[in-house]
Amino acid sequence: MEDKKNFTISVYSENNIGLLNRISGIFLKRHINIESLNVSKSEIDEVSKFTIVVYTTEDWARKIVGQIEKQIEVIKAYYHTDEETIFQETALFKIASNLLFDERQIQNIIKDNHSTIVTVSPEFFVISKSGRREEIETMYQELKPYGIMQFVRSGRVAVTKTTMQISSILKEFQV
Amino acid sequence: MEVKTLKKEDSKTGKKIRISGAEAVIHCLLAEGIDTVYGYPGGAIMPIYDELYKFRGKLHHVLTRHEQGAAHAAQGYARVSGKVGVAMATSGPGATNLITGIADAQIDSTPMVCITGQVARHLLGSDAFQETDIVGISTPVTKWNYQITQASEIPEIIAKAFFIARSGRPGPVLIDITKNAQFEEFDFDYQKCTAIRSYNPFPKVDQTKVSEAAELINGAKKPMIVWGQGIILGKAEQELKAFIEKSGIPAAWTILGASAISSSHPLNVGMVGMHGNYAPNILTNECDVLIALGMRFDDRVTGDLDTYAKQAKVIHFEIDPSEINKNVHADVAVLGNVKETLAAILPQINQNSHQNWHDVFKEKYAIEFEKVIKDDIQPEKPGLTMGEVIEQINIASKHQAVVVTDVGQHQMIACRYAKFENSKSNITSGGLGTMGFALPAAIGAKMGAPERQVVAVIGDGGYQMTIQELGTIFQTNVPVKIVVLNNDFLGMVRQWQQLFFDKRYASTEMTNPDFITIAKGYHIEAKKVTKREDLKEAVEAMIASEDAFFLEVSVEKEDNVFPMIPTGASVSDIRLS
Numbered sequence: 014m015e016d017k018k019n020f021t022i023s024v025y026s027e028n029n030i031g032l033l034n035r036i037s038g039i040f041l042k043r044h045i046n047i048e049s050l051n052v053s054k055s056e057i058d059e060v061s062k063f064t065i066v067v068y069t070t071e072d073w074a075r076k077i078v079g080q081i082e083k084q085i086e087v088i089k090a091y092y093h094t095d096e097e098t099i100f101q102e103t104a105l106f107k108i109a110s111n112l113l114f115d116e117r118q119i120q121n122i123i124k125d126n127h128s129t130i131v132t133v134s135p136e137f138f139v140i141s142k143s144g145r146r147e148e149i150e151t152m153y154q155e156l157k158p159y160g161i162m163q164f165v166r167s168g169r170v171a172v173t174k175t176t177m178q179i180s181s182i183l184k185e186f187q188v
Numbered sequence: 189m190e191v192k193t194l195k196k197e198d199s200k201t202g203k204k205i206r207i208s209g210a211e212a213v214i215h216c217l218l219a220e221g222i223d224t225v226y227g228y229p230g231g232a233i234m235p236i237y238d239e240l241y242k243f244r245g246k247l248h249h250v251l252t253r254h255e256q257g258a259a260h261a262a263q264g265y266a267r268v269s270g271k272v273g274v275a276m277a278t279s280g281p282g283a284t285n286l287i288t289g290i291a292d293a294q295i296d297s298t299p300m301v302c303i304t305g306q307v308a309r310h311l312l313g314s315d316a317f318q319e320t321d322i323v324g325i326s327t328p329v330t331k332w333n334y335q336i337t338q339a340s341e342i343p344e345i346i347a348k349a350f351f352i353a354r355s356g357r358p359g360p361v362l363i364d365i366t367k368n369a370q371f372e373e374f375d376f377d378y379q380k381c382t383a384i385r386s387y388n389p390f391p392k393v394d395q396t397k398v399s400e401a402a403e404l405i406n407g408a409k410k411p412m413i414v415w416g417q418g419i420i421l422g423k424a425e426q427e428l429k430a431f432i433e434k435s436g437i438p439a440a441w442t443i444l445g446a447s448a449i450s451s452s453h454p455l456n457v458g459m460v461g462m463h464g465n466y467a468p469n470i471l472t473n474e475c476d477v478l479i480a481l482g483m484r485f486d487d488r489v490t491g492d493l494d495t496y497a498k499q500a501k502v503i504h505f506e507i508d509p510s511e512i513n514k515n516v517h518a519d520v521a522v523l524g525n526v527k528e529t530l531a532a533i534l535p536q537i538n539q540n541s542h543q544n545w546h547d548v549f550k551e552k553y554a555i556e557f558e559k560v561i562k563d564d565i566q567p568e569k570p571g572l573t574m575g576e577v578i579e580q581i582n583i584a585s586k587h588q589a590v591v592v593t594d595v596g597q598h599q600m601i602a603c604r605y606a607k608f609e610n611s612k613s614n615i616t617s618g619g620l621g622t623m624g625f626a627l628p629a630a631i632g633a634k635m636g637a638p639e640r641q642v643v644a645v646i647g648d649g650g651y652q653m654t655i656q657e658l659g660t661i662f663q664t665n666v667p668v669k670i671v672v673l674n675n676d677f678l679g680m681v682r683q684w685q686q687l688f689f690d691k692r693y694a695s696t697e698m699t700n701p702d703f704i705t706i707a708k709g710y711h712i713e714a715k716k717v718t719k720r721e722d723l724k725e726a727v728e729a730m731i732a733s734e735d736a737f738f739l740e741v742s743v744e745k746e747d748n749v750f751p752m753i754p755t756g757a758s759v760s761d762i763r764l765s
Contacts (some may be wrong), residue, residue: 027386031323031333038328079510085332085352088386183385 015070019048020092021100021171022078024063025055025179027086036063036087039080045069049102051168057180060088066169089179093171100171104149105131106140106156107163113138116159126152137162204375209339209365210235212376213303214243216346219378222274224248224265224635226258228285230278231318233305235370250635250664253656255282257628259289260654263298264632267615268590268640270423272299272353273632279305280318283364284325288622290360291329295619296444297421299358301349302326308368309337322364331359339372343379351381356389357508358421391507391523393532400520401479401503402536408477410545411437412468412500414460414489417444417618418482418507418526425449425611427530428481434534436541438549440468442483444618447608451587457549461489462753463600466560467552469751469759472497474548481505482526485515486619495758505529559764560750565605571744572720574601574673580723581643581671582607584731589641590615590633594626594650597679600749602645612637624653630668631660641669641731648674648700655706661736662710669730670707670738675745676700683748707738714738 026032033052040047048066055062067074074092081090110133112119123130128142142152149166207215213236217225227249229237240249252258255277262273273293277286283304293300307316323335332352334345342365349361405411419428425448432439432449438457439449449456458465460472472478478500483489490496493515504511504518505526512521522529564575578601581589587607593599593616608614615633617625630644651672661668678696685693707714713735717726723741730737751762 030335031327034324035327042328076510076514079512079514083508083510085384085387 015072017068017070019095020067020069020071020074021095021098021169022063022065022067022074022081022090022092023171023173023177024065024081024090025057025088025177026061026063027088028059028061029086032084032086033063035084036065036081039077040067043073043077045073045077049168051170053170055179057183060179060183064169064171089177089182091173091177093173097175098171098173100145100169101143102146102149102167102169103141103143104153104164104166106142106153106161107137108140108156109160109162110134110136110138112159119156119159122152122155126155128152204377206373207376208235208239208370209342209372209374210239210370212339212342212374213346213365213370214239214247215376216343216378217274218243218246219380220272220346220350222247222272224250225274225276226250226252226261226265226632227276228252228255228258228278228282230282230305232279232307232367233276233282233303233370235367236276236303236305236365250631250660252628253659254654255285256288256624257631257654257657257660259286259300259302260292260622260625260628261632261635261660262300262302263289263293264592264615264629265636266298266300266632267629268612268633269636270612271636272301272350275300275302277302277304278318279307279322280320282318283322284320287325287329290326290362292617292620292622292625293360294329294331296617297358297417298360299353300360301346301353302360302362304362304364305370306335306364306366309366310368312337312366322362326362329360330362333362333364335364335366336369337366339369339374342369343376344381347379347381348384351384352387356387390525391509393524393528394522395532397520397522398529398532399536401522402533404477404501404503404520405435405437405479406538410475411435411477411479411542412471412475413437413439413479413481414442414468414472414483415439415445415448415481416442416483418505419445419448420611422482422507422525422527424482424525424527424530427527427534429453430534431530431537434539435537436539437479438468438542438546440465442486442489442618443603443614443616445483446603446614448611450609451607452609458553459603462491463604463749463751465553465604466556466751466762466764467549469753469762470552471549473499473758473760475500477501477503479503479505480516481530482507484508484511487515490515490759491753491761492756492758495760556751556764564601569744571747572717572723572741573747574598574743575605576720577671577673577723577727577741577743578602578605578645580727581645581731584727585641585643589613589643589731590637592616592626592630592633592642592644594646595621595623596647596650597675597683597747597749598645598647598673600680623650626650627654627670628657628660630670631657631664631666634666634668643669643671645671645673647679648672648676648698648703649678651703658707658710658712661712665735667733667735669733669736671730672703672738672740673743674700674703674740675743675747677745679747680749682746686746686748688754703738703740712736712738714740716740716742718742
């Protein structure tokens, strides 16, 4: 059995209702869990980009990408390993405001982790931290003893080191 | 909801006409060349049915007795004619009843457009009467689907639906239309869809791959072809014939590929797969180059993948890129419509005959004939066999019939022994294995090819799954011939119980009704055969009949289908008994 690892699947598609359902169904059908999912605009006008992280074998990643590309509204899909991509996640921590003054260590955690304070109100303040999953996890563990009121982490966003030939595919269509 | 009266008036643009969404649906279907639709009315699709009434001289609507029947009839129509089949149903249960047929069309790549009614837009998501999320439900089993909520979307979406259904690797498309969109009036204008930027159904043929494939084929000592339905869907029968005749390569077929080349063609070496012929199955693991043409290496074809054709270089001609390396590794993948790719490779192929290699096939066939075929089609035991019934149909129809089969033992026997002279003659539920497929599919097949003799061969189990479609046959007078091979068992499951579950016949024995009386209740001429001496005459009477005809044949209760590759076994481990 081939080794499993993380693969980032990038899907360029039309922005249509129901496509997310169609794509997630492909993972469901093969009984593969989606580790993270992000949908956003892409570098091309009116083209959406799904960034999906799965933990699986390369053989399956390739087959899944084939099935995804087959969907009518998908323009192109790719898979890449962690080494082939630059990727990040973003987390938000909501923490009681009094801790900022009572627990001086919190300010050091914010500084050491290169995170930023997004907002401060009399009751709470919010820290934003972008980075790799492990970095966010480290910060979470550091803040946990002081009490985290709310925590959320985004799906992975990634760009690849090599080019994705999506623009030329679209140009070819227009010819 | 207020019903607006239909008003046609020239719109501001001059050439467009102002019509309701429901009428627009009909104009779209007519513009796509559709002459027959299958369906069942209900609340949420009534405006479209109202237009079907007005257009009944131009567009023939066939009322089936169940929406599943409508879907299978549309499939039968599509498979025999090469055109897109159309099925219609109302929202909720009407729509969900289509699903089995849609799933069947998806896995067997059948071009079909299903139109379902939906509750009005303002009711969506409110659990309204007969509301169901059919777009959500049908997503995994459609090539594409879409919900229309305003009339102005209708022309563009229906044009897209037909383009998607019939292009590339064909498949089913479902369009769900809310009731308000059917009532709304708008300025109608229809333009056929010819391209979608995110969809590339016509892969460009890579000439280097063609040359690589040709080189492998020319160097091969023991090459073998397995062709699939891609040949029929790609209308590449002539190209296939030219290719095998020039190369001299033994050519076998999957059940969906059956009939693309005449059964009597000397290079046709039979069927591959679980109940396929001995020679092509066992020699799959002896050939040096395996050439797959428009097929997808289904598990019923390959058996155990770890021991499938490992010694061979595999060349895969295929239109769907996601099929390449999905189940079997391709040493050379030639993407594209086989009609184009086979035409491209033909001039690069050396003339050959592979006589010694053909002799190996003949030896293996002789073994199969002795151990299996002889007793199937020329039995000496008292009980009737399914094989001899198929053989009688071959003789009486002079190999000209379209044979529509259901699922189970009779299907495998029919696919093994039916003789075909013309393409698109074997209509069966291959991938999904849908019992209940044959009777409604035969109705569609006869309407799609009225000039052809259509014989449905069905088991006693599957027949009762859609037996109500006898009503459709009665109402439309469609002259379908129905043969029920009755062994009072769910025969294939019983065979597995016998072979793999120590003969524990759990829920496979059937207490059947009097099928003759049922057929007569629908005023369909009916005959029952229980003895060999009556078979020939009864089959001849059925074939000669100008009307629908029902023939029940009582066959041996516990016959088995052989050869057989048990599930998960290697093609080399094919059993002859």
